[in-house]
Amino acid sequence: MPVSINGGPEVNFLFDTGVKSNIFFSKTIADGLGMEYTRQLNLVGADGRTVLSASVSPNNNFDMGPIEGIFQAILVLDEDFLELEKVIGVPVYGVIGHEFFKNNPIKIDYDNMVLSFYRRSAFRWRPFGYRKVDMELIGNKPYIQTEIRQTKGPNFDSKLLIDTGANHGLLLNRETSEDIVLPPLILESDLGRSLGGDLFGFVGRVRRVSIDGLKFRNVITSYPEETEFSDVIIETGRQGSLGSDLLNRIKIILDYPRERMLFKKGGKFSNEFKYDMSGLMVRMYSADEKRFYVSQVRKGSPAAKQGVELYDEIISINKIPAVFWNLSDISELFRSEEGKVISLELLRRKDGDEATGSLRKITFVLEQQL
Structure with missing residues (x-):
């Protein structure tokens, strides 16, 4: 998403429901935009080991054209981190998190690449054709209940994080449940790059992921190695997360004020889940x-x-x-x-x-x- 901060030039931000705070990756640019800082804190990287230092800037204006965020707090990394562009292919200077979109229902339309914000008072009813599932906010992150049918091992109910900033379809943390079993056919792989390092583990498939009766079949699934961050994941009670490779197959409305997710099939719903065939x-x-x-x-x-x-x-x-x-x-x-x-x-x-x-x-x- 293009965002202008404090009247500066537009830069790309990642819309990420998997993070609590807004994050800016370049202290150099932030200083040039006149950001003021009140304190420092440490962030734990995705690998559970790397510690990133960040400065807190409490009052900033985010301009997205028709949408504006005022008095927005943002964490500015003290060392510039511009590694995501190597993975995504476009420059990315930060992350828009729960701090920005917590007060409004938000519709994510992957088919048309449009993000729509609704007034809280104007969105009391469920739109025609949409299903509804309860959404639980833990640490300002959204979770829903799903049903997983594995290729090996038992079927089980799972609490999953809705993570628009992740590129996987389904991710399951094996350390959170004895029911999670690696499928017979797996590949060892680098699972992706994020703040503070790469995630490593295995990739396989589950037979089915069901969200309120809507079934996704033969879903590519990541099984990361256990890290020092695993204890934090276990404390939330979640078994994993849903990422963009699954979410982009449905139209989603995240109604944060009423803690519910509304969804229906999108244009890509019937597309096969494919994995790299080159190696x-x-x-x-x-x-x-x-x-x-x-x-x-x-x-x-x-x-x-x-x-x-x-x-x-x-x-x-x-x-x-x-x-x-x-x-x-x-x-x-x-x-x-x-x-x-x-x-x-x-x-x-x-x-x-x-x-x-x-x-x-x-x-x-x-x-x-x-």
């Missing part, structure tokens, strides 16, 4: 440069078998130069269709030396592995 994870050097590199090569995958290596720079894909690709398009291509032929032109540097390198041409075929 590669690709990231950008920066959003300013259209340069992509291989950040992970899964053992035994089609790309690994043909010799793609970690940190290879992608020069072209299927004879189309890298400058014409977006990161999201590359990810979509690599999970598009089993049997599709992928041709990569790669630059491999010796010992990471920018001045030396050799071009490699590698071809592989996408193969369903999950």
